[in-house]
Amino acid sequence: MFELVEARINSAAMKKLSNATALINGEGVRVIFDAEYKVGMVGVVGIGASEPQMVIANEDVPLDFIGMELSINGAIWSVVDRHPDGQALAGLSVVVLEKR
Numbered sequence: 001m002f003e004l005v006e007a008r009i010n011s012a013a014m015k016k017l018s019n020a021t022a023l024i025n026g027e028g029v030r031v032i033f034d035a036e037y038k039v040g041m042v043g044v045v046g047i048g049a050s051e052p053q054m055v056i057a058n059e060d061v062p063l064d065f066i067g068m069e070l071s072i073n074g075a076i077w078s079v080v081d082r083h084p085d086g087q088a089l090a091g092l093s094v095v096v097l098e099k100r
Contacts, residue, residue, distance in 0.1 A: 007090030014057055014092070022054060023071040029060045033072055052077070052097040059089040069100060076100040 020033035032055040054072065061082065062068065068079045081096040 003088055003090055006088065010057065010090055010092050014055075020054070020072050022056070024060070024068070025062060029056065031056045031072070052099065054095050054097060055092050056095055058084055058086075058091045058093055061093055061095075065095075072097075 014030060014032070017032050018030035020031050021028045022031045022033075023029075034053050034055075061084075065079050065082055070077055070079065076099070077097040078100055079095055080098045082093050083096075084093040085091045
């Protein structure tokens with residue numbers, strides 16, 4: 001019962017909150033894209049100012065996802081890590097990205 005409710009809520013959240021399309025293996029997948037990488041300056045030294053990530057439905061995650069390159073809004077990203085909220089396909093994953 002809980003899994004059905006979770007699936008409906010996650011599906012509605014993705015429809016309402018998705019703000020980008022990721023091209024994964026040539027297929028467009030709606031995602032919530034957050035914290036695009038920006039170089040910050042500390043004096044004359046440049047450092048990464050954020051950890052770019054996206055939220056994606058577990059059902060849209062390919063098996064060989066870590067290390068895969070994908071495109072979001074025309075930029076190329078590499079998947080560094082994935083943090084699923086559980087094992088169910090109805091769940092969501094936070095994916096840590098690195099700009100290529």
